[in-house]
Amino acid sequence: GYKPFTEAVMYRIASRTVADYWFNHYSYSSGLDCKHCSKAQRQKCKEDDLYTECPKAIKLEYLSKPITDSEGNLTELGNLIADDKALDLDGWVSSSTWEIGYKPRLVDIAYKLHTGEALTNADLLYLSRYRRQEQKRLID
Template sequence: MMELADAQNRKGGLPLPEAAMYRIASFEVADYWRTKKRSPNMLSLDGDEDADNDTGLATVLPDDSALDLDAWVDARTFLLSCPKRLIQIAFKRVKGVTLENAEYKYLSKWRKREQKIIPICG
C-alpha cells in the first residue's frame, strides 16, 4: 500500500491506472518473497534454552566420522572366516598389483560362491 501511495505521489497526486496498480502490487509481492528467500531463519538445533530437557537435538545427531560398529563386526567376522589366500589376493587388488591367472580364477570362484541368488517370480 505504501508503494502505491508513493507511486501516486511521484505522479503528482493523479490517480494511477488499475493496470499500473496491479503491476506495482505484483512487484511488491515478488520482492517480499525474494527478500524472505534470501534471509532464511536460523533455528537452533537445541530448541529453547529454558526447556526442562537438557538433551538437545545437536547432541543426538549421528556423527559421520563415528565408527560403524555393525559394519566393523561384520567385516571382522568375514575376515576371520575368510581363507588367507583370498585375503592376500584382496591386498594385491588394493595395492594395484596385477593378479596371476590362478589368483584371478580363485577370486572368481569365491565371487560366484558369495553371490546371492535372486528368485524369479513368474
C-alpha cells in the first residue's frame, strides 16, 4: 500500500520545488542556465547574488529599442528584422529562380525549346515521360 510521506520527505520535495521554480524563473527571464557552470562558480554567484552579471546569460532586447542602422539613421530594432513575406523582386527577374525546383535535364530541354534547337529522340522521350507522370488523371 501507500504510506503518507514523512515530514523530512515533504521538506525535501518542497526544497526541490523551490529550486526548480528559481531555475525556471532565471532561465525564462534572462536565459540563465547554471547547469553549465562549475559548482564553485554557482556557489560564488549564490553568495554574492551575481546572477544579473552572468556572462553566460542571454541579454534580452526590446523591439522598440533605438538602433543606429548602417546608414547612420536612428531606427527601431524591430524595423531591421527581415520580413519572411517580403518578395525578392530582383530574384524573380532572373531565370535561375524557377530553375531551382526543376530537374536539370528538363531545364536543358526548356532552353533548347526556347532557342529553337531541335530535340534529340532521347530528349523527346524524356519530356513525354515527364509530361505523362505530371499529367492529372481525368478519369479514375
